[in-house]
Amino acid sequence: MDKFTIENMNLYYGKFHALKDVNIRMKKNRITAFIGPSGCGKSTLLKSLNRMNDLVEGCKITGDIRLDNEDIYGDMDVNILRKRVGMVFQKANPFPMSIYDNIAFGPRTHGIKNKCELDQIVEESLRDAAIWDELKDRLKKSALGLSGGQQQRLCIARALAVKPEVLLMDEATSALDPISTGKIEELCLKLKNDYTIVMVTHNMQQALRISDETAFFLLGEMVECNSTDAIFSNPQDKRTEEYITGRFG
Amino acid sequence: MREYFDKELTQLNDNLIEMGGLVEQAIKNTMKMIVDGEDLLDTAREHESRINEAEKAIQNQCLRLLLHQAPVAHDLRYVSAALKMITDLERIGDQAIDIAEMSVYIKDKKQVFNLTHISEMADNASKMVTEAIDAFVKSDIELAKKVSRQDDIVDELFNRSKNETVELIHKNKELGSEALDIVMIAKYLERIADHAVNVAEWVAFSITGSCDLSD
Numbered sequence: 001m002d003k004f005t006i007e008n009m010n011l012y013y014g015k016f017h018a019l020k021d022v023n024i025r026m027k028k029n030r031i032t033a034f035i036g037p038s039g040c041g042k043s044t045l046l047k048s049l050n051r052m053n054d055l056v057e058g059c060k061i062t063g064d065i066r067l068d069n070e071d072i073y074g075d076m077d078v079n080i081l082r083k084r085v086g087m088v089f090q091k092a093n094p095f096p097m098s099i100y101d102n103i104a105f106g107p108r109t110h111g112i113k114n115k116c117e118l119d120q121i122v123e124e125s126l127r128d129a130a131i132w133d134e135l136k137d138r139l140k141k142s143a144l145g146l147s148g149g150q151q152q153r154l155c156i157a158r159a160l161a162v163k164p165e166v167l168l169m170d171e172a173t174s175a176l177d178p179i180s181t182g183k184i185e186e187l188c189l190k191l192k193n194d195y196t197i198v199m200v201t202h203n204m205q206q207a208l209r210i211s212d213e214t215a216f217f218l219l220g221e222m223v224e225c226n227s228t229d230a231i232f233s234n235p236q237d238k239r240t241e242e243y244i245t246g247r248f249g
Numbered sequence: 250m251r252e253y254f255d256k257e258l259t260q261l262n263d264n265l266i267e268m269g270g271l272v273e274q275a276i277k278n279t280m281k282m283i284v285d286g287e288d289l290l291d292t293a294r295e296h297e298s299r300i301n302e303a304e305k306a307i308q309n310q311c312l313r314l315l316l317h318q319a320p321v322a323h324d325l326r327y328v329s330a331a332l333k334m335i336t337d338l339e340r341i342g343d344q345a346i347d348i349a350e351m352s353v354y355i356k357d358k359k360q361v362f363n364l365t366h367i368s369e370m371a372d373n374a375s376k377m378v379t380e381a382i383d384a385f386v387k388s389d390i391e392l393a394k395k396v397s398r399q400d401d402i403v404d405e406l407f408n409r410s411k412n413e414t415v416e417l418i419h420k421n422k423e424l425g426s427e428a429l430d431i432v433m434i435a436k437y438l439e440r441i442a443d444h445a446v447n448v449a450e451w452v453a454f455s456i457t458g459s460c461d462l463s464d
Binding site for chain 2: 204205208232233234235240241244245246247
């Protein structure tokens with residue numbers, strides 16, 4: 001079942017045509033990886049999925065982006081969209097507050113004030129992000145004191161706290177050591193049972209290890225999208241082959 | 250872009266050509282022993298030993314490439330195919346030495362047997378091995394398909410050779426033991442042709458991602 005459906009999508013930053021006639025479907029409870037060289041448009045497309053590009057001046061989008069067949073650029077409330085489609089960024093960005101308050105921030109914004117309910121959300125979110133055991137005794141401590149890997153998993157927990165349906169990950173492990181990266185990859189594999197994950201990665205081994213589908217982008221064009229096994233064992237487009245085998249350019 | 254990796258792949262290609270050449274020599278050598286009665290058992294043993302060494306060296310090279318270069322797409326299929334092919338080439342080497350050792354037992358009686366079919370089988374099997382390796386080196390799917398088609402000829406020759414030998418046993422029961430050796434030699438040659446087809450299938454996998462050689 002498709003979670004996101006993108007049809008004939010074009011995106012312009014002013015006069016620059018950043019995404020060209022993109023057509024792609026992302027399946028529910030699957031991990032879809034976007035790969036491609038810097039500047040190919042993969043992060044731009046990811047940000048379009050929860051309308052982060054609305055904040056960019058001069059950004060214009062044509063075509064259709066549908067979440068559960070509902071046009072996200074139509075009547076959908078953007079705050080509801082971003083609750084349904086959470087995002088984790090390249091650099092962990094915990095708020096300068098306690099671990100507990102980082103997680104409770106989203107639910108509080110959405111009107112949950114009851115302490116017991118918040119306690120439960122904080123515990124569930126940290127458990128889902130596989131970091132509860134490490135942090136349960138220091139919930140009132142500042143989140144800024146955590147290691148890079150812990151901060152990133154805290155950010156995932158914070159994204160999960162508002163019960164999203166989709167998790168967007170923009171190079172979420174590129175600044176982490178292999179152990180922290182491994183923990184987040186394991187986490188993604190666990191989370192896909194309950195969430196749909198779309199990730200941008202420059203690490204092709206990571207795409208191979210955890211994604212179900214991979215889409216290759218080049219110069220704003222989606223060149224090829226297929227099962228990850230098919231893309232990495234027998235790509236159909238010569239440009240994909242050249243990129244993934246390191247013979248691009 | 251990946252100059253070092255490409256050099257390594259070229260080296261792998263060269264090593265496979267060399268191993269293929271050794272296997273061809275091994276088959277031809279055994280035929281000289283059977284058909285011409287030459288005493289080349291030491292040479293046959295040396296061939297087998299060199300083929301085994303070549304297999305180990307190429308296997309290590311492939312594993313190193315998988316470990317260091319994490320190849321994908323055609324590169325992955327190419328290295329995987331090489332890794333599988335050398336097992337078939339090594340088995341051909343084993344069968345060649347088996348034939349060579351058996352030829353000693355039939356040396357004195359070979360005038361009694363019609364070795365035409367055996368000789369033809371050896372020529373065809375050797376050609377199939379050569380062409381399968383060539384197909385790999387040149388990424389030539391049509392040549393790989395040709396190798397597969399040639400297998401039917403070797404199978405047919407095996408059946409003829411077997412039937413003739415059975416007839417001979419009926420006529421002369423004292424030749425039973427040597428006749429059995431002849432049938433086994435024919436069977437080894439038939440298996441060599443099968444291994445050549447396996448190599449051709451890995452060539453197809455390397456090129457298309459599927460081992461299918463049908464037209």
